[in-house]
Amino acid sequence: MRMDEETELVLNFAREFAEKDVAPAAALIEESGIPGELLAKAAERGYLGAVAPEDLGGASLGPAPYMALLETLASSSPSVAFYIMLQNSLVISPLLGFRGSEEAEAAVRSVADGTGSGTLLFGELLSNARAGGLKLAGGHLVGSCRYVVHPSAAFFISESQDGGLLLVRGGGSRKDSYPRLGMRGVGFCSMEFETPPAHYTRIGGRKGGWSIASTLNSASRAIAATALGIAEGALSRAVRYAAERKTFGSELRKYQPVAHALSMMQAELESMKAYLYGSAAGDAREGLAAKLLLTDAAVRASRLSMQVHGGNGYFSDYGVEKYYRDAMALEALGGNRNDDLKLLSGLMLGEGSASI
Amino acid sequence: MDFDLPEDVVAMKKKAAEFAAREFTAAAAAEHDEGEKYPDEIRRKAFREGFLDMGNPWGMLVAMEEFCRVDPGLGLSAIVPAFGSEILMLFGSDFQKKKYLEPVMHGEKMSGFAVTDSGAGSDVAGISAALTRNEDGSYLLNGQKIFITNGGIADHFYLLARSSPPPPEKRHRGLTMVVVESAMEGFRATQLKGKLGMRATNTAELTFSNVRIPAENVIGEEGKAFYYVMTFFNISRIYVAAQALGIAQGALDRLTSYLAALRASGSAAADGEAAQFLVAEVASRIDAARLLTYRAASYLFKFTPDPVATSMAKYYAAETATYAVTRILEFMGADGVTTDMERFYRDAKIMEIWEGTSEVEKLIVARMLKEKGEGK
Numbered sequence: 001m002r003m004d005e006e007t008e009l010v011l012n013f014a015r016e017f018a019e020k021d022v023a024p025a026a027a028l029i030e031e032s033g034i035p036g037e038l039l040a041k042a043a044e045r046g047y048l049g050a051v052a053p054e055d056l057g058g059a060s061l062g063p064a065p066y067m068a069l070l071e072t073l074a075s076s077s078p079s080v081a082f083y084i085m086l087q088n089s090l091v092i093s094p095l096l097g098f099r100g101s102e103e104a105e106a107a108v109r110s111v112a113d114g115t116g117s118g119t120l121l122f123g124e125l126l127s128n129a130r131a132g133g134l135k136l137a138g139g140h141l142v143g144s145c146r147y148v149v150h151p152s153a154a155f156f157i158s159e160s161q162d163g164g165l166l167l168v169r170g171g172g173s174r175k176d177s178y179p180r181l182g183m184r185g186v187g188f189c190s191m192e193f194e195t196p197p198a199h200y201t202r203i204g205g206r207k208g209g210w211s212i213a214s215t216l217n218s219a220s221r222a223i224a225a226t227a228l229g230i231a232e233g234a235l236s237r238a239v240r241y242a243a244e245r246k247t248f249g250s251e252l253r254k255y256q257p258v259a260h261a262l263s264m265m266q267a268e269l270e271s272m273k274a275y276l277y278g279s280a281a282g283d284a285r286e287g288l289a290a291k292l293l294l295t296d297a298a299v300r301a302s303r304l305s306m307q308v309h310g311g312n313g314y315f316s317d318y319g320v321e322k323y324y325r326d327a328m329a330l331e332a333l334g335g336n337r338n339d340d341l342k343l344l345s346g347l348m349l350g351e352g353s354a355s356i
Numbered sequence: 357m358d359f360d361l362p363e364d365v366v367a368m369k370k371k372a373a374e375f376a377a378r379e380f381t382a383a384a385a386a387e388h389d390e391g392e393k394y395p396d397e398i399r400r401k402a403f404r405e406g407f408l409d410m411g412n413p414w415g416m417l418v419a420m421e422e423f424c425r426v427d428p429g430l431g432l433s434a435i436v437p438a439f440g441s442e443i444l445m446l447f448g449s450d451f452q453k454k455k456y457l458e459p460v461m462h463g464e465k466m467s468g469f470a471v472t473d474s475g476a477g478s479d480v481a482g483i484s485a486a487l488t489r490n491e492d493g494s495y496l497l498n499g500q501k502i503f504i505t506n507g508g509i510a511d512h513f514y515l516l517a518r519s520s521p522p523p524p525e526k527r528h529r530g531l532t533m534v535v536v537e538s539a540m541e542g543f544r545a546t547q548l549k550g551k552l553g554m555r556a557t558n559t560a561e562l563t564f565s566n567v568r569i570p571a572e573n574v575i576g577e578e579g580k581a582f583y584y585v586m587t588f589f590n591i592s593r594i595y596v597a598a599q600a601l602g603i604a605q606g607a608l609d610r611l612t613s614y615l616a617a618l619r620a621s622g623s624a625a626a627d628g629e630a631a632q633f634l635v636a637e638v639a640s641r642i643d644a645a646r647l648l649t650y651r652a653a654s655y656l657f658k659f660t661p662d663p664v665a666t667s668m669a670k671y672y673a674a675e676t677a678t679y680a681v682t683r684i685l686e687f688m689g690a691d692g693v694t695t696d697m698e699r700f701y702r703d704a705k706i707m708e709i710w711e712g713t714s715e716v717e718k719l720i721v722a723r724m725l726k727e728k729g730e731g732k
C-alpha cells in the first residue's frame with residue numbers, strides 16, 4: 001500500500017526502532033515488562049507523545065503516521081504498541097480536550113517526555129457485568145476498578161458525572177492480580193481507590209462532551225492498527241517458515257491448504273489495511289468496523305501462524321505464540337465486543353438494532 | 357445402536373469428575389501452569405484411585421475427558437505416566453512387558469513415546485536418529501528427539517530410529533523401535549520451557565550419544581516400526597480427542613456459569629440471542645465431536661479400529677476445542693481473560709498439533725477413503 005511522505009518517514013524510523021531496540025528486548029518484555037530503558041528511547045523518539053502537539057513536547061503525528069507507528073511496533077512487540085497506544089489515544093487525547101488547563105498540559109508533557117506515564121480507568125467498560133467504578137463521596141474519590149491496565153502509572157484518568165476529567169495521583173491500591181494471557185509487557189490488575197481531595201484534580205466539567213466511553217471509541221483506529229501489526233507479525237513469520245520448513249520432501253508453501261490459507265490471509269489483511277488507512281479519522285462507524293474486523297483477523301492470523309509452525313510454534317523461543325496470546329488479549333482490552341457489535345449495528349442498520 | 361454409556365462407564369465418569377473437582381484446585385492448576393511443573397503428587401493419587409487402568413479403556417477415556425474438563429494440564433498429567441504402553445502391549449516381548457510395562461502399570465515407573473525430531477514431526481519417516489548394529493547383536497543409538505512428553509521424568513522411552521537406509525519410494529521401511537532407558541550412558545534429557553499451554557506436562561529434548569541398546573530391547577521386528585507407530589497413533593489419537601472434548605466441554609461449563617452470574621447481576625448480555633446462539637453452536641459441535649470420538653473408541657475397543665473414524669474424531673474434536681475456547685473467550689472478553697478460561701485458550705491449541713496435526717488427519721481420512729473407493 002502506498003503511503004504519503006510523512007507516513008513513510010515515520011514508518012522507516014519505526015522499523016529501525018522495532019528492529020534495533022524492540023526486537024532484542026522481546027523476550028524480556030514478555031517476562032518482566034517493558035524495560036525503562038526502552039521507554040526512555042521511545043520518549044526520545046517522540047513516540048510516547050506521538051499525538052501531542054509540539055509545544056507540549058509531542059511529535060504531533062497525524063492519524064496515518066500514528067497508525068503506521070503502532071502497526072510497525074505491534075508486529076514486533078504487541079505490548080510495546082499497546083503501551084504507546086494507551087499513552088496517546090487513551091491518556092493524551094482526552095487531556096488535549098482540556099487545553100488551557102495547566103494540570104492537563106503538565107500531564108501531557110510528563111507522558112511525552114517519559115517522566116510520568118498515565119492510564120485511563122476504562123476497565124469497567126470492558127466487562128459485561130456493569131459494576132464498580134469511582135464515585136465522589138464527601139469530597140473523596142472512592143470505589144473499585146476491576147480491570148486496570150498499567151497500574152504502575154503515575155496518574156489515573158477517570159470521569160466525573162458532569163463531564164469533567166479527574167486526574168488522580170494517589171490513593172489507589174492494587175488488589176487482585178490476574179493471569180496474564182497477553183500484553184504481558186503491560187501490567188493488569190484490579191484496584192481500590194480511596195483518594196482524598198489533595199490527590200486528585202477535577203478538570204473542566206459541566207459542559208459535557210467528554211467521557212471514558214467516547215475516548216475508547218475514538219481509539220478504535222489506533223486499536224485496529226495495533227491489531228493489524230499483530231496479524232502482520234504473525235503472518236509474515238508463518239510465510240517465512242512455510243518457505244523454509246520441509247515435510248515429505250517439499251516446503252510447506254507447496255501444499256495447497258497451507259498456501260491457500262496464507263495467501264488468503266494476506267489478501268484479507270491487505271484489504272483491511274487499505275480500509276483502515278482509507279477510513280476518515282472522525283468516522284465512528286468506519287473506525288469501529290476496522291477495529292472489529294482487525295482484532296478478529298489478528299486472532300485468526302495468529303492461530304494460522306501457530307498451526308503452520310507445528311510444534312515449534314508452541315514454544316516461546318519461536319516468537320509466534322505471543323501473537324496468539326496478545327491478539328486475544330487485545331480483543332478483550334480494546335473494548336467490549338458485544339457492546340461494539342451493538343454500536344456498529346446501530347450505526348449501520350439504525351437505532352435499536354441488535355437489541356434482542 | 358445405543359447412545360447411553362454402560363453403567364460402569366457412567367460410574368467411572370462420575371468418579372473422575374469428583375476426583376478432578378477435589379484435586380485440581382484453582383491454586384494447584386495455576387501453580388503448575390506458572391511454574392511449568394509436573395504434578396507428581398496428583399499422578400500418584402490418580403494411580404491409587406485406579407484411573408490408569410489399561411484393562412478398562414472406556415474408563416480411561418471418560419476419565420481423560422472429565423479430567424481435562426476441570427484442568428487440561430493437570431488432567432493430562434494424571435493419565436500420561438504410561439504414555440506409549442500400547443506399543444509394548446501389542447508388539448512387545450514377554451521380557452519387555454515384564455521389565456518395562458509392569459512397573460509402569462504398577463505406578464512405579466513412567467514411560468514416554470519418542471518419534472519427533474527437529475527435522476521431522478508429521479513426516480515420521482523423515483526422522484534422523486540412527487541405530488547401528490554392533491557385532492555382539494546390540495545397537496548404538498545416536499541422534500536427537502524434541503518435544504518429548506515426559507521427556508525429563510520418564511524412566512524409559514519407546515523410541516523410533518532409522519536402522520537401515522530406506523529403499524527409494526519406500527521411506528517407511530528401515531525404521532525400528534527400541535526401548536531406551538533414561539539411565540543409559542549417553543542419554544541426556546533437557547526440559548523445554550516456555551510452552552504456550554499444557555505447562556503442567558513435562559516436555560524435553562533428548563539426545564543420544566552412542567547409547568548402547570541391547571538386542572532384547574528391540575520392539576517387534578527390526579525395520580517394521582513405521583507400522584507400529586501408525587497403529588499406536590490409531591489408539592492414542594482417540595485419547596487426544598477425549599482431551600479436546602474435555603477442554604471444549606470445560607469451556608462451555610464456564611460459559612454457562614458465567615451467563616448465570618451475568619443474569620443474576622441483571623446484565624442484558626446474558627440472554628441476548630448472540631449468547632444463546634453461542635451456547636447452541638458450541639454445544640452442537642461438542643456433541644458431534646463426542647459422537648465421533650465414542651464411535652472411533654467403540655471400534656478400537658472391540659479390536660476393529662477404523663483409522664478413518666479415528667482421524668475424523670481427532671481432527672474434529674481438536675478443532676472443536678479451539679473453536680469453543682476462542683468463541684467463548686471473545687464473548688467473555690475481559691471477564692474471560694481474567695479467569696482460567698485464558699488457560700483453556702492456551703491449552704487447547706496443542707490439540708491441533710500433537711499426535712498428528714489436523715492437516716495430517718485430513719490427509720489420512722482422504723487417503724483411506726480413496727483406497728476404500730478403489731476397493732483396496
Ligand SMILES: Cc1cc2nc3c(=O)[nH]c(=O)nc-3n(C[C@H](O)[C@H](O)[C@H](O)COP(=O)(O)OP(=O)(O)OC[C@H]3O[C@@H](n4cnc5c(N)ncnc54)[C@H](O)[C@@H]3O)c2cc1C
Pocket residue numbers: 245246247248252255257258307308309310311312314468469470471472475476477478479502503504505506551554559706709710711712713714715716
Ligand atoms: C507440547 C508438545 C508435546 C509433544 N509430545 C510428543 C511426544 O511425546 N512424542 C513425540 O514423538 N512427539 C511429540 N510432540 C511432537 C508433535 O507430535 C509434532 O509437533 C507434530 O506431529 C507436528 O510435527 P512438527 O512439529 O514437526 O510440524 P511439521 O510436520 O513441520 O508441520 C508444520 C505444519 O505444516 C503442516 N503440514 C506438514 N505437512 C503437510 C502436508 N503434506 N500438507 C499440509 N500441511 C502439512 C502441519 O500440519 C503443520 O501445520 C509434541 C509436541 C508438542 C508441542
